[in-house]
Amino acid sequence: MKVSVWDTYVRREDGKLMHFDILVPDHITDENTVFDFGTEYLKTKPFETLKLTAKECRLCHIEQATDEMVAAIQNNGFAIIEMENCN
Template sequence: MKIAVWDTYVEREDGITMHFDILVPKELTDEGRIFSYGQQYLGTKTFKTGTLTSNECRFCHIQSVQTEVEDEIRTKGYYIVEMENCS
């Protein structure tokens, strides 16, 4: 499966910037839907964060993914890769 990687940086309430990627099927181009996936993810955090808009989240590139990531994207619609300051 080819997926689109959306590079995302969101400021936490403590001023630290979170960095994570939102992975979606490459055919999905609806930014509002992609941002809603990011908001769903941010809603699972125990700390507050800033808003997620096109200023914080941008298309980066297309790539292939491993089977377990592909399975979650098929089930949930997206997959999050935590990069920095996500805990």
Template sequence: MKIAVWDTYVTKKDGSVMHFDILAPEEIKDTTVIYGYGKAYLKTKGQDGQPLTSKECRFCHVETLRPNWDADIKKQGYFIIEMENCN
């Protein structure tokens, strides 16, 4: 399976910037779905309500599915790779 990587930078409520990647099956092209995944993730981090649009989240590239992503993608449709300031 091929996985699309969406590079995402969201300004947190404290003004710092979170950087994370949203990974989803390549066939999902609807940005509303991708942004929904990002918003669900933000909610788990206490950052619900923060803007997540094409300004914050852009398609980056396609990768081959890795085993450690598989369970989350099957369960919730996506996987998040935390890069910076995600705590």
């Protein structure tokens, strides 16, 4: 499965900058759908964040999904790779 990788940065309420990737099947091209997935992910966090918009989230590249990514996408519609300040 090919996935689109959306490079995402969101400011937390404590001022830290979260950095994570939102991965979706490459046929999903509507950025609002991707933003909805990112917002759904952010709701799982124990801290508040600013709103996710095109300024914070942009299509970066397309890559081959790993088995773990495919499983997450099959379960949730998307996968997340946490990079910085996500916990």
